Amino acid sequence: MLKYIDVTKRYGDVAAVNGVSLEVEGGRVTALLGPNGSGKSTLMKMAIGVVKPDSGMVEVDGVNPAEDPCEARRLIGYSPEDVVLYESLTPAEVFSFLGEVYEVPGSELERRVRRYVRLFKLGEEMGKLCGELSRGNRRKVSLVSALLHEPRILVLDEPFTGLDPKSARVLKELMRKMAYEGRVVLFSTHILELAEAVAERVVIMHRGRVAAEGEPSELREELKASDLEDVFMRATGLSEELEELVKSLWGE
Amino acid sequence: MWLTLARVLAKEAQYRARRRYGRRAYRLARSMLLSSLLSIFMFTAISLGLSSAVAAVPAEARVEASIWVLGVLGVFEMFIGGFTMASTLQVLLADRLLDFITPLPVRESDVRKALLALVVIWGGVAMLFLVVPGAALAGYLAGSIGVFAGGVAEAAFCLLMAAGLGYLAGSVSPKATRRPLIRAASTLVWLLVFFSGFMFNFVSRLAERLELEPLGPLLQLTPPFCIVAAGASGGYAALSSACWMLASLLVFKAGARRFWRAVAAGEALLAAEAKVSGWRLWRGLLPASLRKDLTLLSRTPRVLASTIGYMAFPALYIMMSLTEAGAASRFMAAILFFFGGLTGLSAQYLYSLEGEGAKLLYHLPVRRGGLAFRKACTTMLLLAPLSLMVLAAIGYFSGAAAGLLAFLSYMLSSSSSALLTSYLAAKEMPDEPTAWTPQTISAATRVVVMIGMLVLYGGLAAALAAIGFFISWLAASATAALAGLLLLAIGVKAIKGLSTPL
Known part of the structure; x- marks a missing residue:
């Protein structure tokens, strides 16, 4: 289980995350929604100990990543929003390196890599340097990197960005399958339809706080909203602001 | 327009080169021209310092001594110029800086002019000062206007050759990560750069020996020495100089064309040229x-x-x-x-x-x-x-x-x-x-x-x-x-x- 207990993170005067308490359980896919700068990525980075909370605590299957980030990173498969790879290594070389870091035995690594290469249609890209790959293929390599050690907790920051529809579909199924196996699956997205299609639970962040959380159908009912976009707008209080923006746009 | 474009590209390329290779942290010169001025002062000092060795030679051997010194300075100009230009241009390609420019309503001719200005004004022109001040001093000491004229021509054509080589190396270097042969050549060039201090040492030793060893006829025909030799005495050196000048022009033209092709094709070219065979994971004893x-x-x-x-x-x-x-x-x-x-x-x-x-x-x-x-x-x-x-x-x-x-x-x-x-x-x-x-x-x-x-x-x-x-x-x-x-x-x-x- 991934647990946030009253966590706060400030950058100067700005509270990126402000007193968030959240439990992300295994067995279902959880989507983290929110406008830019709402604290989604900060919250995810806290899980692998890259960002340490100023107060509060994060628990990754009982491990505090602020104290033992290495252990937390062993449990988590993390794919960041901005893909980071070795530009002058090929995906095959990157996976070999990651296999050693995560202590995946050689034959097992081979099996897993072949499986994901087939799923994401990466075969032709495996011998190219990562620096030569397109944005979408770089994303795929980053996703496979997060999945290679078959983590108990999967944390994916904007994983659908740049993916073609086929690969997006594969990823959705993979996330569902992993959740079905009892793993924790948390991902962030701006695409509300995606969240609605994949996630069984939605957490809406706004200005560093949890504005709403629950199953999409529950939230719709609770906020008397027609769809998830409506839920999002109501929960974040953006509907009025947006209406004024749209009016001003047409008035120009 | 092209000048603004060149200024923007030069600043960005220089910034990225410094960030990547760690030259003087992330600070940028307040003015690009100012950074060229600093190079001009430095090169002038080197040029005058080395050419002053001609004064130590008896009057009758000063023309020959000038050919030696100016020739070696010309080689330096080509080497340092080509290297500086290549490192700036390769950043342009590797970081795809021109991808931002190409969708803008900017004429192709302006982009070409900007690229030329980039290598000539910011970086290139300063290289001339490795030879020209030395040529003036050596010409004065040798009492020969031909030495000065030859030195100026040598500086110009060495710059042209350096720009051509810089264009070529700059357009090829993004592929250096993939192709072993280019990697090996690139490593060799870098080794030469790191050991270039020894070359200066070599020149100073050479200056000491000028009195003892007469200039061989072969050297008079060897570029870029031949240009100063032609200025001083004409003869076969003039023929060799003409060939060298033509070669410089051709290399420059080929380099510029190759670089432009790489710029225009951008990502597509790189991807198309990346020939990929199969793949396999690392196995074996080595972790x-x-x-x-x-x-x-x-x-x-x-x-x-x-x-x-x-x-x-x-x-x-x-x-x-x-x-x-x-x-x-x-x-x-x-x-x-x-x-x-x-x-x-x-x-x-x-x-x-x-x-x-x-x-x-x-x-x-x-x-x-x-x-x-x-x-x-x-x-x-x-x-x-x-x-x-x-x-x-x-x-x-x-x-x-x-x-x-x-x-x-x-x-x-x-x-x-x-x-x-x-x-x-x-x-x-x-x-x-x-x-x-x-x-x-x-x-x-x-x-x-x-x-x-x-x-x-x-x-x-x-x-x-x-x-x-x-x-x-x-x-x-x-x-x-x-x-x-x-x-x-x-x-x-x-x-x-x-x-x-x-």
Whole structure:
């Protein structure tokens, strides 16, 4: 289980995350929604100990990543929003390196890599340097990197960005399958339809706080909203602001 | 328009080159022209300094001396000019800086002009000052207007050749990571750059010998010497000069065309040219993390050249000392120990090698201690061939027993130094995910580490020299081996204690 207990993170005067308490359980896919700068990525980075909370605590299957980030990173498969790879290594070389870091035995690594290469249609890209790959293929390599050690907790920051529809579909199924196996699956997205299609639970962040959380159908009912976009707008209080923006746009 | 475009591109390319290669941190010159002015002053000083050697030659030999000096300066101009232009242009391509410009309503001719201005105004034009002031001085000292005119023509055509070569190298270098042949050539060029100090040394020695050796007729025909020779005396040198000028023009034209093709095709060209065979995961005895470092190193010619230079220099010095004194000499243990210590400092290069990929390490279960140990192991692995060469040389000159003991002290001192350097570097790496460049560790810290290691290994080497002098080479070698072992144990203990994660 991934647990946030009253966590706060400030950058100067700005509270990126402000007193968030959240439990992300295994067995279902959880989507983290929110406008830019709402604290989604900060919250995810806290899980692998890259960002340490100023107060509060994060628990990754009982491990505090602020104290033992290495252990937390062993449990988590993390794919960041901005893909980071070795530009002058090929995906095959990157996976070999990651296999050693995560202590995946050689034959097992081979099996897993072949499986994901087939799923994401990466075969032709495996011998190219990562620096030569397109944005979408770089994303795929980053996703496979997060999945290679078959983590108990999967944390994916904007994983659908740049993916073609086929690969997006594969990823959705993979996330569902992993959740079905009892793993924790948390991902962030701006695409509300995606969240609605994949996630069984939605957490809406706004200005560093949890504005709403629950199953999409529950939230719709609770906020008397027609769809998830409506839920999002109501929960974040953006509907009025947006209406004024749209009016001003047409008035120009 | 094209001038604004050139200014923007020059600033951005220079900024990125500095960030990537760690030249003077991230600070930009307030004005691009100002940074050229600084180069102009520097080159003028070098040019006048070297040309003043002509004054030391008898009056009747001054024309010949001028041809020598100006010719060598012309070679420098080509070399430094080509290198500067190539490094700026390759950043333009590798970082796809022009991808931002191409969708804008900017005429192709303006982009071409901007690229030309980029290499000529910012960087290129300053190169002329390596030759022109020297030509004026040499012409005055030799009393020949032909020397001056020849020098100016030489400077212009060397610049043209440098620009052509810069264009060619700049357009090819983004592929250097993939193609072994280009990588090897690039590494060789970088090695030449790092050892260019020796070339200046060569010129100053040459100046001393000018009086003794008359200029051969072959040199009068050799470009770029032939241009000044043609200015001074005409003859066959003029024919050779004409050929050289034509060649410069052709190289420039070909280079510009090749570069423009790479710019215009951009990503598509790179992708199309990337021929990919099959793939397979790394298997075998060599751990993947070490293999990763070796692969990155082999695909980064600049860092590879620095590492080779750092490692080879002490080993070469040791072998030179061996031929003179033999391993059983009283000071050999001290020399081996000291230079072994210097060699291990090359471990620091393996950190900046990570580049942008370092950010990935922050997401992985990697501890600083483990990282430091792996980097030290890679350094030792790289050192192995050199160590074997040293062993063979010691064995040849001094016999097996003396050789083995001396070799042991060299191995232990270089390994301990690699461990200690790696430990200090791993400790200094930032806590936040950052790309690691040569600037990641501050210059002050690097200097302190360097001085600290020099004091440590230098001090111990002095003590070993004293033991060798007052007792025997055997005692010195045994003490060196012991000291190396002790430092190795300290290094291992320090790394084991470094359990903090990245």
